[in-house]
Amino acid sequence: METAAGHSASISVRLFGTFEIRRNGATLTAIDLGGCKPRHILEILLLNLGTPVSKTQLIDILWGASASEGAVATLESYVSGIRRAIQPGQTKTGPLRTANSGYVLDPQLVELDLWDFRQLVRSAAQAPATEAYPLLLRALELSAEPLLGFELVADWADDARTRHSTEKVTAQILAAETAATLERTDEAIRWAQAAIRSEPLNERAWTVLVNTYEQAGLPAEGLSAYDRCRRLFDRDLGCAPGPALQDAHLRLLRQHAEANSELSEALAALLYLGEGLNEPKRRVMPAAESRRLHENAGRVLDSFLQRVRAAI
Secondary structure, three states: OEOOOOOEOOEEEEOEOOOEEEEOOEEEOHHHHOOHHHHHHHHHHHHOOOOOEEHHHHHHHHOHHHOOOOHHHHHHHHHHHHHHHHOOOOOOOOOEEEEOOEEEEOHHHEEEHHHHHHHHHHHHHOOOHHHHHHHHHHHHHHOOOOEOOOOOOOHHHHHHHHHHHHHHHHHHHHHHHHHHHOOOHHHHHHHHHHHHHHOOOOHHHHHHHHHHHHHOOOHHHHHHHHHHHHHHHHHHOOOOOOHHHHHHHHHHHHHHHHOOHHHHHHHHHHHHHHHHHHOOOOOOOOHHHHHHHHHHHHHHHHHHHHHHHHHO
16 A cells, blocks of 8 residues: 555554554454554554654553553563564664654554545545545545444543544534535435434534525425424523524525415414514504504414314
């Protein structure tokens, strides 16, 4: 495989799904690295690819308060074993280097699926929709399996998964927005729903979902989505959706009313009464005419509500 700079990658590593290292066509396991702790060291360095991690940081992450006086020597021994496994005969020129009283993995000599995911999303964010969408699909395909799914009890792995979850939701929302721009509404809806499943209070995800339902000519589905969002925000945040979602909601109400004459009449009556409450002095007309219009609007609403109750 080739890195972005065109150099042959010394190692290729997969952190999504099953942990895997490939070197010169061979697959390495945790046993080849020397056990679980060396694998953890390598994974932590991979999560910080290109950024030095000090020995003190590594010891704190791996052992915490239970670190012994010989922790530095133990760490150095583990690192030596990692080097023998991933860069035999390349102590100074291989991917794993000594730097700033710690260690760093050279991104030019490591191909990492998590790194590729981030690069694809960054590139997509700066590209036109027709170019961005395939990049986002590749990124989301790469991250289909859980990050570090095999590290079930490590706090540092939990932290990494939490950070990646936020990154993935951002990619899903961007994919939804890009698909909507390309008028691929079914795919836009699917990506927006996936983002909402991960982050139910993400307003940007709800906005693209409701807007896409509007774009697809599905006002009933859009109104239902808005109502779910409104209830969720009220329950968990104690607030209403923002202006963009409220504007989309009004447009969907009008779109839905246009396809339903009874609903259209009820909505018109409701808007008339609301305008009268909010701006009582905006219109000047005889009292009898104003009373007649209010009574007529009230009868329209009453009739509509009676039909709704009967249908229920």
